[in-house]
Amino acid sequence: MQEKTVYCLHCGKELIVSIRAVSTGCPVCNHRLSVEDFTVTSILSRSLIETCGSVTITPSGMLRACLRVNNLFVEGDHQGNVTAAGKVTITADASFAGDIIAHRLEVRDGALVKGFCRIDPQLELIPTPSPAPAGANAKRQPAK
């Protein structure tokens, strides 16, 4: 059985899954994770795409979505912010509009890029859980 290594988007735990797996559960944080690889070949609009796998936008593909992925490979057109634990690649004829937060970035000559970039291999991408607001667990007192 062929396997691949993915990282939990929520806690960063390294997980080994079958390449045929669609989703898995993180044994550490118990979040359900999509581990699919997506390929966008036509016009697609989504609010958020979250996967521990990769997203590829082919030259004919046009994606409007916020992405939280491992790797992103753009050959077509993308609009939306991207957070990538791995690498973002923008090829020569690609167009990208949005913010990029990633460990690695490759931009090839001819690509159009517009947005804020934070590219740092030591970047901490996993959000730290915010503490519960004060009194969130307190019992509600009846109004007098």
Add this chain to the structure above:
Amino acid sequence: MISGENKVSDNDFPTIIGPDASFKGELSFEKGVKILGSFEGRISTKGNLVVAAEGAIQADVEAGTITVEGEINGNISAGDLVELKNSARLQGDLRCERLIVVDGAHFVGHCNVGSDAAGEAASPKKAPVQAPQPVYKPPQTNIDSNKTAD
């Protein structure tokens, strides 16, 4: 100074700021400059700028072509090409017509790549021309009109 890996032709880079040099101020040139040392201030040129791996500059840069192997703190603007090598560290906004980023480069800042961005970079921003404001003139009272007709 120029030996081994740092081979450059004198025609390409007639100006070289050496690794032991530290320059502070405004630098403008025509052809090209290679910075191996440290620089602080402002760079303006139509030619090529190369920041070598050991070079570090803290400056706003306007140039034709910018190749970064070292560290830049400041906004950079190129009429043609910006190339960030794998050892590059750029902290600042970037505006150019063509961009090449090699895997491994560090970059934090806004990025605007394309012919429109290069056009804005080539022509400095002009202050918006304000339309002339109409001057308010208070109605003058005609003293003669107050005269009572006899």
